[in-house]
Amino acid sequence: DEGGTGIPLDEDTAGILLDVDEGGTGIPLDEDTAGILLDVDEGGTGIPLAMDTDRAGIPDDADGAGIPLDMDTEGAGGPLDADTTEHRCLSLEELGNYFQECIEVVEQLERERDRLISELAQLREPALQEIRHAHEEIQAACRLLAKVELERDNLRDEIRQIKQKLFRVTKECVACQYQLESRRHDLSQHAAYQGELQSQAGQLSGELSQLKETCEKEKEVLRQRLEAPPCRQDNLYLQESRRLSLEFESFVAQSRRGLEEHYEPQLLRLLERREAGAKALQEMQGEIQGMKEALRPLQGEVSRLRMQNRSLEEQIVLVKQKRDEEVGQYR
Numbered sequence: 001d002e003g004g005t006g007i008p009l010d011e012d013t014a015g016i017l018l019d020v021d022e023g024g025t026g027i028p029l030d031e032d033t034a035g036i037l038l039d040v041d042e043g044g045t046g047i048p049l050a051m052d053t054d055r056a057g058i059p060d061d062a063d064g065a066g067i068p069l070d071m072d073t074e075g076a077g078g079p080l081d082a083d084t085t086e087h088r089c090l091s092l093e094e095l096g097n098y099f100q101e102c103i104e105v106v107e108q109l110e111r112e113r114d115r116l117i118s119e120l121a122q123l124r125e126p127a128l129q130e131i132r133h134a135h136e137e138i139q140a141a142c143r144l145l146a147k148v149e150l151e152r153d154n155l156r157d158e159i160r161q162i163k164q165k166l167f168r169v170t171k172e173c174v175a176c177q178y179q180l181e182s183r184r185h186d187l188s189q190h191a192a193y194q195g196e197l198q199s200q201a202g203q204l205s206g207e208l209s210q211l212k213e214t215c216e217k218e219k220e221v222l223r224q225r226l227e228a229p230p231c232r233q234d235n236l237y238l239q240e241s242r243r244l245s246l247e248f249e250s251f252v253a254q255s256r257r258g259l260e261e262h263y264e265p266q267l268l269r270l271l272e273r274r275e276a277g278a279k280a281l282q283e284m285q286g287e288i289q290g291m292k293e294a295l296r297p298l299q300g301e302v303s304r305l306r307m308q309n310r311s312l313e314e315q316i317v318l319v320k321q322k323r324d325e326e327v328g329q330y331r
Contacts, residue, residue, distance in 0.1 A: 134326060134329075137326060138323065138326060138327065141319060141322065141323045141326070142323070144319060145316070145319050145320070145323070148312060148315060148316050148319065149316070151312060152309070152312050155305060155308065155309055155312065156309075159302070159305050159306075159309065162298065162301060162305065163302075166298055166302070169294065169295055169298070172291065173288070173291050173295075176284060176287055176288055177288070179284065180281070180284045180285075180288070183277055183281060183284065184281075186277065187274075187277045187281070190270060190273055190274060190277065193270065194270050194274070197263065197266060197267065200263070201263065201267075204263075208256075211252060215248060218241075218248075219245070222238070222241045
């Protein structure tokens with residue numbers, strides 16, 4: 001104790017036997033104050049006597065710190081069987097030194113634990129970096145896939161708009177072709193009607209030339225008669241001839257006026273319709289040519305967009321395959 005008086009090993013500082021409790025009740029040597037067997041743990045599992053409660057191997061001739069019982073705290077040998085009747089006593093200073101050594105051992109173990117934790121963290125850092133790198137690559141692939149899908153949707157919208165525009169242009173082209181065919185049919189009918197009118201005009205011209213020849217012949221006969229010696233009958237005949245000539249001229253003039261009044265408006269209308277048809281045909285041909293020229297770049301744009309869409313679909317397939325491979329690699 002503090003006064004230097006020896007304390008038996010089987011008694012504490014209060015003089016109570018170590019194998020009995022404070023009430024004097026006997027405690028088996030193989031049990032603690034809670035009645036738990038010293039050679040078993042709290043779950044009842046057996047612990048060898050050569051191990052402490054943490055199952056760390058401690059020799060039977062050593063205390064809890066692993067110091068042999070036949071040696072003091074300074075490491076000096078002291079056989080237990082030197083004097084069986086003499087009990088070993090520990091002073092407070094030695095006990096403090098012993099606890100200080102235990103604290104140092106614990107600190108050393110904590111430092112060793114921290115060192116092992118840091119080494120484990122260093123060993124795990126490359127794997128964590130690889131995992132982070134793989135995660136970043138997967139995120140980049142996902143962003144690229146989203147971007148490609150967005151571009152694909154935009155291209156689909158553009159292709160749909162181009163198809164609609166192409167459909168409208170094709171519809172207008174078909175309508176123009178129908179109008180052109182109808183105009184051609186009208187022109188063919190007009191040509192047939194014009195041919196008929198021209199044949200009638202030729203026939204009338206032949207009749208008119210015959211009438212002119214007859215008139216010239218009659219004029220020649222009358223001129224010959226006028227050159228002959230005059231007589232009374234000739235005078236009468238001359239008067240009659242003049243009257244007939246005037247009547248014939250008036251008849252020819254009336255016939256000509258009648259023909260002109262009857263056929264001239266029709267010929268003028270036919271000429272106007274012919275000129276209008278030719279002008280409309282030229283305009284329609286120009287419009288068709290313009291539509292063909294406008295359709296040519298649209299067809300080239302459609303083919304280019306189809307090739308671009310096919311290339312984007314191939315890129316999407318490659319990105320998906322690469323992503324699946326990376327996911328399978330880092331899974």
